[in-house]
Amino acid sequence: MTTTDSAVSPTLAQRWRGARWVVLAIVVIIGVAALTTYLTAPRPGGKMDPTSTSPDGARALMTLLRDQGVEVIEASDVAAVERAARPDTLLVVVQTRHLIADDVLDRLVRAPGDRLIVDPTSRTREKLAARVELDGTIPFGSAEPGCDLRETTRAGGVQLGLSNAYEAVGDLPVTRCYEGALVRYFDGRREITVVGTSAFMANSGLLKQGNAALAMNLAGSKPRMIWYAPQRSEGESSGGATIVDLIPAQVIWIFWQLCLVVVLLALWRGRRMGPLVAEQLPVVVRASETIEGRGRLYRSRRAADRAADALRTAALQRMLPRLGLSHNAAPPTVVQTVAERCGLHPQTVAYTLFGPPPTTDGDLVNLARELDNIERQVAAS
Known part of the structure; x- marks a missing residue:
């Protein structure tokens, strides 16, 4: 009985040869499912983060540019910008919630190549686009190019939303498009473009009228593009008015006007107090x-x-x-x-x-x- 049973019973090696294909199939299925989840899962991130798929991110624009053959370099810090910058490269500086320190701005000024400055603060604009100044804001709604730039005429009407407007400092020839929301001028051989808002470049803004075409035309004007949208504080700040940089100039005047109105109202409605009257206490009241x-x-x-x-x-x-x-x-x-x-x-x-x-x-x-x-x-x- 023992000899017959041992000859008929399967050995451990025979069992493994029969089950290994099942184990291999399970491993392959798990690997494919994990890879698919990683590739399709939403990726959160900050404002204009090139890897973020959130409404404020810029992953969609990066994908569109790469599909059009543009070499996109996602610079996480100013050192990466300096390593990748070349004269034939477009440097895109996008202002995010994190302010760019003065020493970082000085290093960006020395970087070669054309510049596209998006939604800059006053300090960033004065450093990287010193030939233009703020000229109010433009309201929500559709806007027509109103200029002859190739990037804007191909895009046509767009929906930029609320945006800053710019004008030239002095008599410098500056091309103004979309009522000043987009300006361009030449500083020597360098082409500098300033846009007053980044909403049309975000994932949620590309689907609106003409926004995707304008964003691709501006960011893809060179075969090689460096995208610098800082997601954290970098460098040493000079300690200046970091919060004031975020406040429009009109708000300060409105604040002082309101203070004056409050003072005048207090003088008008306030009672004139006379001298104190001496009265013996306790007072008897009938x-x-x-x-x-x-x-x-x-x-x-x-x-x-x-x-x-x-x-x-x-x-x-x-x-x-x-x-x-x-x-x-x-x-x-x-x-x-x-x-x-x-x-x-x-x-x-x-x-x-x-x-x-x-x-x-x-x-x-x-x-x-x-x-x-x-x-x-x-x-x-």
Whole structure:
């Protein structure tokens, strides 16, 4: 039996040869699924991050440029820009939430090649595009080129959204497109282009009218492009007005105007305080003045219900000790006792002491009289 069973039973090697193809198939399936998930999964990132697929990212533009044969270099820091910069290269500097320090800007100025400056702050513009200055803003809506640049005439009308506008400093010849949202001039042999917004280059903005064509024409004007959109602070800041750089000049004037309005309003509405009046304390206030003051307060607020409740509560507090009742006595007991003392109908007493609140001033006066009448009869009984 032992010899026959050992000859017929499969060995470990035979089992492995039969199962290895199954194990190999499972490994291949898992690998393909992991690779597909990695390639298709959304990639979050910051504003104009070239690897981000979020609405504010720039992954779609990078893909379109590479499909058109443009060599795209994604520079994560200024050192990468310096290594890749050449005279035949377009350097794209995109202002993100992180400000670019002065020493980094100085290194970018020395980088060779043409420049495309997107949504710059005042410091960035003064360093990298010193021949143009801010000229207000343009509102939301479609905009036509209004110039003869090849990049803009091919793109036609676009939807840039809210954008800064620029104009030339002095008499320098500058080409202005889209009402000044895009300007271009030559600094020697170098071509410098400034755009007042980056929204049309983002993943969510490429689908709008003409935006993809304009973004590709501007960023793909050279066979080789360096994309520098800092996602973290870099370099040593000079400690200047970093927050003020983000605030438009018009906001500062509006702020000071509002301060002036507040001061004038305070002078107009403020009371002129006279000298202090010496008064001996404590001050004796007559009870009639207190009652009159509370009555006027109730009347000014039309609080007849609160006034009636105060009158009924005060009358009961004065009558209950005379009736031999505690302050926690039930309303039916109080009504029955008062009716017997005063010789009134219980329903009349109940309506006066515990009835609904009056609706008019006349009803409130009548209630006060009835309460006073009942209180006098209880005191005289």
